[in-house]
Amino acid sequence: MIDLYYWPTPNGHKISIMLEECELEYNVIPVDIGAGDQFKPKFLRISPNNRMPAIVDNETGESIFEGGAILIYLAEKCGRFLPTEQHNRMQVLQWLFWQAGGLGPMAGQLSHFVNYAREPVPYAQDRYANEYDRLLAVMDIRLRDCEFLAGEYSIADIASFPWVVPYRRLGNDLDKFENLRRWFDAIKERPAVRTGVDLGKAWKTGVPKSDEVHATMFNQNSETVMQAAEALED
Amino acid sequence: MKLYDCSTAPSPRRVRIFAAEKGLELDKVEIDLSKGEQFSDSFRQINADCVVPVLELDDGTCINEVSAICQYLEKAFPEPALYGSTAVELATVVMWDSKIEQQGLAAMRDAFRNSVKGLKAHALTGPVSYEQIPELAERGRTAVSVFLQRLDEQLEGKEFVAGDSFSIADISALVLVDFAAWIKITIPADATDLKRWYDAVSSRPSAAA
Numbered sequence: 001m002i003d004l005y006y007w008p009t010p011n012g013h014k015i016s017i018m019l020e021e022c023e024l025e026y027n028v029i030p031v032d033i034g035a036g037d038q039f040k041p042k043f044l045r046i047s048p049n050n051r052m053p054a055i056v057d058n059e060t061g062e063s064i065f066e067g068g069a070i071l072i073y074l075a076e077k078c079g080r081f082l083p084t085e086q087h088n089r090m091q092v093l094q095w096l097f098w099q100a101g102g103l104g105p106m107a108g109q110l111s112h113f114v115n116y117a118r119e120p121v122p123y124a125q126d127r128y129a130n131e132y133d134r135l136l137a138v139m140d141i142r143l144r145d146c147e148f149l150a151g152e153y154s155i156a157d158i159a160s161f162p163w164v165v166p167y168r169r170l171g172n173d174l175d176k177f178e179n180l181r182r183w184f185d186a187i188k189e190r191p192a193v194r195t196g197v198d199l200g201k202a203w204k205t206g207v208p209k210s211d212e213v214h215a216t217m218f219n220q221n222s223e224t225v226m227q228a229a230e231a232l233e234d
Numbered sequence: 235m236k237l238y239d240c241s242t243a244p245s246p247r248r249v250r251i252f253a254a255e256k257g258l259e260l261d262k263v264e265i266d267l268s269k270g271e272q273f274s275d276s277f278r279q280i281n282a283d284c285v286v287p288v289l290e291l292d293d294g295t296c297i298n299e300v301s302a303i304c305q306y307l308e309k310a311f312p313e314p315a316l317y318g319s320t321a322v323e324l325a326t327v328v329m330w331d332s333k334i335e336q337q338g339l340a341a342m343r344d345a346f347r348n349s350v351k352g353l354k355a356h357a358l359t360g361p362v363s364y365e366q367i368p369e370l371a372e373r374g375r376t377a378v379s380v381f382l383q384r385l386d387e388q389l390e391g392k393e394f395v396a397g398d399s400f401s402i403a404d405i406s407a408l409v410l411v412d413f414a415a416w417i418k419i420t421i422p423a424d425a426t427d428l429k430r431w432y433d434a435v436s437s438r439p440s441a442a443a
Contacts, residue, residue, distance in 0.1 A: 001418035001419070001420065003379075003420075003422050003423065025418060027375060027376075027379045027418070027419050027420075027422075028375070028376045028379060029379045029380070029383065029422050030376065030379075030380060040424075042386075042424040042425070042426060043424050045423070045424055045426075046423055046424050056422070056423040058418075058420050063423055200376075
């Protein structure tokens with residue numbers, strides 16, 4: 001059985017989708033990021049970067065943070081969605097890292113400035129909107145030649161899909177990306193993806209409004225993180 | 235005194251541990267739930283709700299419901315106190331036992347009874363047939379995980395669930411954790427206080443009851 005530390009966000013969805021795709025049994029441990037659950041000292045042992053998702057595989061005792069690393073672990077555990085043959089494996093890994101270093105962070109920052117910033121910051125909004133738009137085009141061009149990012153459906157698609165889902169709210173549209181639209185529609189119909197994205201839907205409270213929640217989510221710095229780490233030593 | 239028991243079921247185990255802590259030896263009548271013996275005409279005379287445990291006193295009085303049985307035993311055999319000693323301790327113990335029942339064991343029951351094949355037409359205990367609702371099983375699983383975290387927070391800096399002394403709340407929580415393992419919910423890796431407490435209470439001789 002796998003313990004999933006989770007909150008219903010795009011990064012959380014990567015792993016809920018993957019667990020559903022692999023038909024693995026799992027327990028959900030909600031990490032309410034608005035309430036600051038991710039900064040509880042004990043959670044640091046599981047996830048030193050104060051981020052969900054994280055998993056603990058009770059079968060092996062392995063505890064893993066970072067979505068990409070979790071996806072690789074689960075893929076190898078089940079022997080699915082990550083080929084073993086080197087060329088095909090590298091196809092998957094390069095698009096997985098492209099997501100982890102590009103699409104995820106850029107869409108995440110865009111989301112911050114569109115949904116959460118207390119005052120409009122046009123430079124930042126433009127910068128991340130352009131990056132998101134560029135990255136969607138990169139996907140679209142790639143998907144001219146293949147059905148999925150790495151040929152066959154893989155953890156690269158599972159990692160990328162949740163960050164395409166909010167395209168409308170992020171001010172983009174898929175009409176100009178014919179191949180990306182096809183890819184998006186195909187993945188959206190997968191039963192495991194539907195179940196994964198629905199997990200914990202009811203817990204969401206929408207965009208945080210109170211100063212306290214806003215501070216918890218966005219005013220963290222080295223000082224607050226060191227404090228949590230010190231509490232762990234006691 | 236006679237305890238109508240089922241050696242594999244969680245609810246009667248709470249009474250067995252409670253009695254063991256009091257040093258009581260109860261005569262036991264095994265009701266095999268897997269064979270449906272709780273629905274027999276003879277058992278219905280003892281408890282119309284068709285559930286164990288039931289404590290039958292020497293005068294024939296039958297008490298069912300775990301909390302009622304334990305409170306009877308507490309009054310009849312006060313030592314050692316398992317409901318605290320002072321008014322505040324009593325309130326704290328009952329408060330936590332009630333939380334464990336309502337947030338932990340009830341969620342666990344939802345998760346278990348709505349998912350196990352053998353209970354398809356018995357999603358609720360008792361003589362009336364209720365169909366399973368898979369969504370309740372899912373929700374129950376999450377609620378159990380959440381409640382285990384809550385217990386972990388409660389146990390931070392405390393030896394026992396309701397404070398400094400072992401109580402019925404510890405018994406109920408121990409039964410909850412062991413029951414959760416039936417559906418493979420284990421103590422989360424970051425719940426270090428819960429783990430420390432669990433290791434201590436499960437090594438008490440009464441835990442084997």
